[in-house]
Amino acid sequence: MDVDVAPASSAPPLVRAPLQWQNRFSRLGGAFYARIAPQPLPAPYWVARSTRLGETLGLPPHWLASEEALAVFAGNAPLAGSAPLASVYGGHQFGHWAGQLGDGRAILLGEVLTPSGEGMELQLKGSGLTPFSRMGDGRAVLRSSIREFLASEAMHALGVPTTRALCIVGSPAPVLRETVETAAVVTRAAPSFLRFGHFEYFAWRGKTEELRALLDYAVTHFYPECERQDVAETACTLLAAVTERTAELLAHWQAVGFCHGVMNTDNMSLLGLTLDYGPFAFLDAFEPGHICNHTDVYGRYAFDRQPEVARWNLYCLAEALLPLIGEPERAVQALTPYPRRFAAAFEARMRAKLGLTDAQPSDGILIDDVLALLVRERVDYTIFWRRLSQHIAGDALAPVRDLFLDRLAFDTWMLRYSERLSSISRRQSAALMLKTNPKYILRKHLAEEVIRAASASDFAPLARLQTVLESPFDEHPGCESLADFPPDWAAQLQLSCSS
Known part of the structure; x- marks a missing residue:
């Protein structure tokens, strides 16, 4: 793969930030990604920032609010120490093998070492075309970027394992979806953006050597307790560990009333994180069969089906690892604890909700x-x-x-x-x-209200909602309306895969 995009002769100078880079994923080699720079975003402006995540990364608030930071996170200026790339992966979408996918509108700037010693990858979503954009335009819109930013930080505050969101940069640049909208870039962060689909891609192509390299990378950096002398045993142990994390994640989703909406295997995190906030929703009325994605015409990803879909996705991961495991029975054995682990984790969370x-x-x-x-x-x-x-x-x-x-x-x-x-x-x-049952969640109508205000260049409602979602168990005097029943018109809101 290893596609290099040369910088233009008039490229802006490097921007320096107080970050220490280690960029471990890029050392895997060109078969795993294409090197490509973000495409500039015209007339960028700040929409939102998470100073809490900035502090975690080692970015002081004054730098995060600077014009330099705005240029970097718009994709308009290169960041010293970064190594931009778009990774390749495959996946099953709505139960069907979709072949090669990849980062079609996301560019990984690289991995930084935080002050606490944790590695965190930084990714620009909506930063332009990549070799994996397929029929897309490589851009994200303001609407979906606000939803992802708020959901990431809200889920983190709820204690749900998730990718994070550092900031949103907006632009008047037009982007065509169902209607003409405006462009935005959201900066995401995670220890790793590895997906089930990364393994599926190399298994699908019969690339056992690359599959082994990906296994070694995952185990060395994220699952060192899974390392064994035997490759097959290492792969089985990793599969069992991912199964446990996934069961715990799904129990948390169900307990908090979160609907993901697009649980394709390319949207499943190897680290057990909530990944890719497309047409998601938190339940209003408790409706187990709720479908939050109107693209999902058969209800494959309905709320009450999520635990079983996650199990199906784990079988896809197991199948991808079979060239390394060898015996299907060993892979199935690694998956066996899922129902028991999910049930125990869900009951434990519901006990906590009951005190x-x-x-x-x-x-x-x-x-x-x-x-x-x-x-x-x-x-x-x-x-x-x-x-x-x-x-x-x-x-x-x-x-x-x-x-x-x-x-x-x-x-x-x-x-x-x-x-x-x-x-x-x-x-x-x-x-x-x-401390278990939040007062504030990101309801659909709340997101819609701040999106409408932001579209009119009023970001105060967004900042207010962000504040309560960052501490959802607190009371927040004066913000009681944000914890009220949804209005009647909220029932008419529909979400799709369009972003």
């Missing part, structure tokens, strides 16, 4: 029954759990009870729940619940 500091055999029934009640009554998922938390902390029960039309059914469940709590410190339960 249960110990485990009892009957807890599963208590959890199933309250979820069934939420489904039958179409109760708002986030508001129910937060009001229940506040009741356990000392507030009246009425605000919780008022969420249900069938008061008798709720009272019956509440009596059982109260009996279960009787042997637990009320203070401990309340403390656990208030």
